Amino acid sequence: MSKRTKIANAVQYVVLTVLTIISVFPFFWMLIAMTNKSVDITKGTLLPGTYFLENLKNLLASDLDFLGAFKNSLIVAVVTTVLAMLVSSAAGYAFVVYRSKARERVFNLILLSMMVPFAAMMMPLFRMFSKFNSIPGLKLIGLNSYGSVVIIAIATAFLIFFFRQNTKTFPKELIEAARIDGLGEFGIFTRIYMPTMKSVYAAAVVVTFMNSWNNYLWPLIALQSEDKRTLPLILSAMGSSYTPDYGMMMTAVVISTLPTAILFFVMQKQFVAGMTGSVKG
Amino acid sequence: MKKKNIHGRLDLKAWIFIIPGLVLILSFVFYPMIQAFLTSFQTGVANNLEFGGLANYQRMLTDSTFKKALFNTLLFLVVQVPIMILLALAISSMLNNKSLKFRGFFRTAIFLPCITSLVAYSIVFKSLFANDGFVNAMLMNLNVISEPINWLTNPTFARILIIIAITWRWTGYNMIFYLSGLQSIDDSIYEAAAIDGATGFQKFRYMTVPLLKPIILFTTINSTIGTLQLFDETMNITQGGPANTTITISQYIYNLLFKYQPNFGYAAAVSFVVVILIVVLSFIQMKVGDKNE
Numbered sequence: 001m002s003k004r005t006k007i008a009n010a011v012q013y014v015v016l017t018v019l020t021i022i023s024v025f026p027f028f029w030m031l032i033a034m035t036n037k038s039v040d041i042t043k044g045t046l047l048p049g050t051y052f053l054e055n056l057k058n059l060l061a062s063d064l065d066f067l068g069a070f071k072n073s074l075i076v077a078v079v080t081t082v083l084a085m086l087v088s089s090a091a092g093y094a095f096v097v098y099r100s101k102a103r104e105r106v107f108n109l110i111l112l113s114m115m116v117p118f119a120a121m122m123m124p125l126f127r128m129f130s131k132f133n134s135i136p137g138l139k140l141i142g143l144n145s146y147g148s149v150v151i152i153a154i155a156t157a158f159l160i161f162f163f164r165q166n167t168k169t170f171p172k173e174l175i176e177a178a179r180i181d182g183l184g185e186f187g188i189f190t191r192i193y194m195p196t197m198k199s200v201y202a203a204a205v206v207v208t209f210m211n212s213w214n215n216y217l218w219p220l221i222a223l224q225s226e227d228k229r230t231l232p233l234i235l236s237a238m239g240s241s242y243t244p245d246y247g248m249m250m251t252a253v254v255i256s257t258l259p260t261a262i263l264f265f266v267m268q269k270q271f272v273a274g275m276t277g278s279v280k281g
Numbered sequence: 282m283k284k285k286n287i288h289g290r291l292d293l294k295a296w297i298f299i300i301p302g303l304v305l306i307l308s309f310v311f312y313p314m315i316q317a318f319l320t321s322f323q324t325g326v327a328n329n330l331e332f333g334g335l336a337n338y339q340r341m342l343t344d345s346t347f348k349k350a351l352f353n354t355l356l357f358l359v360v361q362v363p364i365m366i367l368l369a370l371a372i373s374s375m376l377n378n379k380s381l382k383f384r385g386f387f388r389t390a391i392f393l394p395c396i397t398s399l400v401a402y403s404i405v406f407k408s409l410f411a412n413d414g415f416v417n418a419m420l421m422n423l424n425v426i427s428e429p430i431n432w433l434t435n436p437t438f439a440r441i442l443i444i445i446a447i448t449w450r451w452t453g454y455n456m457i458f459y460l461s462g463l464q465s466i467d468d469s470i471y472e473a474a475a476i477d478g479a480t481g482f483q484k485f486r487y488m489t490v491p492l493l494k495p496i497i498l499f500t501t502i503n504s505t506i507g508t509l510q511l512f513d514e515t516m517n518i519t520q521g522g523p524a525n526t527t528i529t530i531s532q533y534i535y536n537l538l539f540k541y542q543p544n545f546g547y548a549a550a551v552s553f554v555v556v557i558l559i560v561v562l563s564f565i566q567m568k569v570g571d572k573n574e
Contacts, residue, residue: 005380008481009378009381012375012378012381013381015375016376016381016387019372019391020391023390023391023393023449023453024393026394026402026405026406029405029415033408041415042413042414042418044415044418044419044422087301087302090299090301090302091301091302093298094295095299097295098292098294106299106303110302110303113311115556115559116310116311117506117510117531117555117556119510119512119530119534119555120314120317120552120553121309121310122535123538123545123548123549123552124312124314124317124320124549125309125313126538127316127328127545128312151309152309155301155303155305155306157306160302185291185294185295186294210396213398214398214399214400216400217513217531221538221539231398232398232400235401235404236400236404236516238404239400239403239407239517240517240520244411249404253401253404256401264396272392275395275454276454276457276458276461
């Protein structure tokens with residue numbers, strides 16, 4: 001290695017180390033703050049304290065129903081993920097396996113929906129969903145129901161695109177063989193395709209669960225009754241308090257970040273693949 | 282005849298796979314979008330709407346809050362997106378340097394901010410940059426400043442804070458795209474360039490950037506669309522304040538619907554500005570990307 005390369009590498013180590021510290025510090029600080037009293041946190045302590053159980057007790061006893069919000073977030077995220085996997089993967093699968101001109105056109109239309117910003121949808125969606133509560137069959141997805149948050153996240157252009165891209169690698173011979181064996185089209189999808197594409201589903205599950213778990217704007221509009229609020233809504237309410245209890249707040253942040261953090265460390269590969277879409281990570 | 286029949290049945294089954302997703306997207310994306318377009322020509326309070334022609338669009342021209350929201354959103358776009366893209370490019374080309382150790386560790390660490398929810402990281406940043414927060418305490422201990430900086434209540438610092446926050450959250454995300462792009466580039470061309478005496482910067486400027494152009498274009502469009510819809514961060518860090526200096530278009534639309542007396546028609550008109558901006562900017566970026574090819 002030449003002297004110039006050595007110096008260049010040394011500079012790069014320094015830059016990368018600084019960036020690593022900046023990236024990780026807020027996580028480190030959350031954990032420190034979680035174990036300290038609010039007053040000590042504002043003094044700038046960077047040492048772990050012994051106040052964690054007290055912070056946790058305060059959090060569980062606060063007016064904001066943290067456990068209830070955790071439960072709401074979990075129900076919404078799990079139901080959304082299960083339904084999204086069925087609906088979006090079926091569509092992505094069919095666009096490749098049953099290719100036709102008409103279906104290509106429909107797929108392009110679906111892709112176009114990626115361009116529609118949520119800002120342009122929030123007003124009509126709000127008015128639409130507020131009407132659902134007075135229509136007997138649609139009460140399940142009216143405002144202030146879990147369904148209202150679930151239903152708009154089941155079919156997304158991103159997921160359909162993701163499954164379409166990955167289905168291209170699915171061997172067509174498997175389908176032919178299954179047909180000869182007398183398996184129906186839906187049987188081929190559920191019994192051959194789904195098990196074969198496990199890793200694609202894993203990536204899609206991770207990204208769908210995470211998007212649902214972290215979603216803020218639509219739940220803020222749709223879930224205005226207190227007993228239906230999800231975690232981001234509770235965190236936001238805590239953050240806007242005039243006299244924030246930092247210890248309690250960071251306990252809430254850490255607990256609500258745990259599920260996605262666990263997903264990340266257990267399934268790092270699928271996590272990155274899911275977040276970046278069809279680009280191979 | 283029989284063959285056609287079987288084909289027809291297969292075709293029908295194919296549509297059954299697609300229809301649930303298609304119906305959902307038509308009902309909850311395209312139908313609302315058309316509704317928003319139609320409502321943007323109506324005026325009135327709450328559900329008492331009547332046709333008002335272009336009144337809503339005219340109102341925007343004299344609405345100072347709207348102008349502020351538009352200015353802020355474009356400011357975040359013009360300042361933050363280039364900083365983040367360049368930073369992500371620089372990091373990924375460093376992480377592609379095979380003679381460095383611990384590259385996996387650095388990559389994981391710099392990607393880590395992506396696992397946080399936008400609300401969670403926003404309130405962490407709000408706490409860190411509060412008047413009595415850690416950043417001010419540290420800067421004062423190091424004697425960089427003598428008085429705490431009002432990150433949340435000073436117009437300039439509030440904007441800087443939003444830019445710092447978004448950059449922290451999204452740089453690692455963009456880095457991943459570039460890293461996967463770089464992996465597909467043959468190392469031998471870098472080796473050849475090194476033998477010809479190219480410096481690190483020259484390799485970055487004349488090889489990495491041109492080779493990654495399609496991915497850079499993709500991430501730029503992605504970030505543009507994201508920034509034009511910025512909401513969670515400004516809502517939770519600064520609430521759009523002080524005096525609307527960080528309010529974004531999305532937040533203004535939210536305010537028009539839920540904070541002030543609901544004005545559906547005007548909110549719809551403002552939201553169409555976002556639609557038009559996204560379409561126009563994506564189009565320009567694609568054109569520019571093509572031309573340089």
